[in-house]
Amino acid sequence: MSKAEATRERILDAALEEFSTFGVAGARVDRIARKAGCNKNLIYIYFESKEKLFTTVLRRHLADVDLQMPFMPDDLPGFAGKVYDFATAHPEILRLLAWSTLEQSAQLPATREESFRDMAAAVADGQREGRVDPGFAPEFLVTTLMAIATAWSPALPFGTSTRHPAPEVLRDNVVRAITLLVRPHVDGAANDADQSFAVTGSGPEPETPGAGERL
Amino acid sequence: MSKAEATRERILDAALEEFSTFGVAGARVDRIARKAGCNKNLIYIYFESKEKLFTTVLRRHLADVDLQMPFMPDDLPGFAGKVYDFATAHPEILRLLAWSTLEQSAQLPATREESFRDMAAAVADGQREGRVDPGFAPEFLVTTLMAIATAWSPALPFGTSTRHPAPEVLRDNVVRAITLLVRPHVDGAANDADQSFAVTGSGPEPETPGAGERL
DNA sequence: AGCAACTAACTAACCAGTTAGCAAAACAGT
DNA sequence: ACTGTTTTGCTAACTGGTTAGTTAGTTGCT
Known part of the structure; x- marks a missing residue:
């Protein structure tokens, strides 16, 4: 796994925690970045926007559900x-x-x-x-x-x-x-x-x- | 019902609509004021803060539930x-x-x-x-x-x-x-x-x- | 005058999203 | 092996619009 991929994963994990706690409106992008230990801008590089990040997180975990x-x-x-x-x-x-x-x-x-x-x-x-x-x-x-x-x-x-x-x-x-x-x-x-x-x-x-x- | 009481009621109604649509984090006080047709400051006079307003709305309607x-x-x-x-x-x-x-x-x-x-x-x-x-x-x-x-x-x-x-x-x-x-x-x-x-x-x-x- | 109800305008903080640029690694040419 | 160049991964600092909450003042009724 490349370094970039690892960072992407860390962001997704941090985002899951943040979104599941606060929802989309309550979530703070800065907080996700801090939890993921990366710069906020990376979130916008890897996932376009807060909403898109949420959609990505949700999609990924609902796919898990169907499998499990x-x-x-x-x-x-x-x-x-x-x-x-x-x-x-x-x-x-x-x-x-x-x-x-x-x-x-x-x-x-x-x-x-x-x-x-x-x-x-x-x-x-x-x-x-x-x-x-x-x-x-x-x-x-x-x-x-x-x-x-x-x-x-x-x-x-x-x-x-x-x-x-x-x-x-x-x-x-x-x-x-x-x-x-x-x-x-x-x-x-x-x-x-x-x-x-x-x-x-x-x-x-x-x-x-x-x-x-x-x- | 005094005029002030009527305004209070309008605020509570508008707040129910706003909070039930957007939640607390997503709700906008300005929007509640506009819907209630009153000045934003009245909300802070009658109900201290956004959170307290939410609690008030919730309390009122849950009390209704028990009655109904x-x-x-x-x-x-x-x-x-x-x-x-x-x-x-x-x-x-x-x-x-x-x-x-x-x-x-x-x-x-x-x-x-x-x-x-x-x-x-x-x-x-x-x-x-x-x-x-x-x-x-x-x-x-x-x-x-x-x-x-x-x-x-x-x-x-x-x-x-x-x-x-x-x-x-x-x-x-x-x-x-x-x-x-x-x-x-x-x-x-x-x-x-x-x-x-x-x-x-x-x-x-x-x-x-x-x-x-x-x- | 005096009070109750209300308003316009302001402020300070916040926050999504951006800019400009750094550091190191990979790569190419010689 | 050495140098210049490009690419990848990342960061600090900034921007501008938004938002909860405030201040100072107005209106109208008694």
Whole structure:
């Protein structure tokens, strides 16, 4: 690795720390340079601007995510467990993702939307083949899985609550919750809302977002 | 309402919009003043600083939340539905909450931790009385409920994915997911994850929610 | 007059991005 | 091997626009 490449890496590492702590608006380029032990100008030589640097950092680490967590269509609970492990092991990356969601900076929709659609399609397959309960919309199950598996990240609004069960307990609960949600259940009596699934195909979009208006 | 009070209100409204869009670091005091149609200095007269203004806005709206969504211990699915409705109707407040989680600004732990503990305690009661399935830790159920019910807010990392089912479907799915998670299931046969439940309790733990035990 | 509500203009610090140039290594010609 | 030149990697110091926060003063109502 050339000296320049090594410096580039140090900048990316320092930037990850800075951005995940302060977001784009709160991040300071001088601070990144200091953490990386290099001159500020190098940041502008290697990465054009603060925003581009953020995008680069985010891209790199989201690519990591896809590699470390290949989607497992026929073991959704197992996948949820892996997502939980990842979120627990890498809170910085969850924070990075959270920042990029709030600040609308960094448009990298292509890959993420794609993988979301892939997952939903795989779940829909599972439903047709009877491996996955058809009582929920595929997109609902995918989003719910991710939401539950990452809910305990300090990056998310409800992950911060003081006292939580031990990590092993949490992980076990996450896996079992997904098991419960996706496993086909016999009933029919218990599940009164199968018609909702028929509605799933985005019909006439209602003007008012609040569907349940019975406050 | 005095003229001064009216101005104060306009500032708070403008500040909600600004902070929920840009966060604290990204917010501009001049922009808030312009939106409120008042002089910037008034902001410093009525609220000391940008940070204090943010805290004030957050406090006010979180207080609203508690009023609008009283916790319903014996109808958790119904409560989840209300939370979903609220999150759908008030994305700005979800964003505000998300910002305040990421930026560690604004410490208002007292009320939120309190209500979290209250909810968990109520769930634990429900488990003891057999109304709620004892298979999950109470804290797990509370956090999961909130995570699922708010997962489709654009403020959260996985709420942004392109195609979602229609709002009514989503709401119905949310309510039914919580129903599935909290309803006592007769199982034994239905739930092959019972051994994981044994692991969960970190010891011989027959009836009491072993899951919730260890912190 | 006196007070409450408000304003215009200012200040000092900050911060993304730039300029101009240094030092050493690689390279070429002789 | 020696010298001049170019390239690579880097740095110190600067710039100009922006921004939180301040000061000193105005307006209008009682």
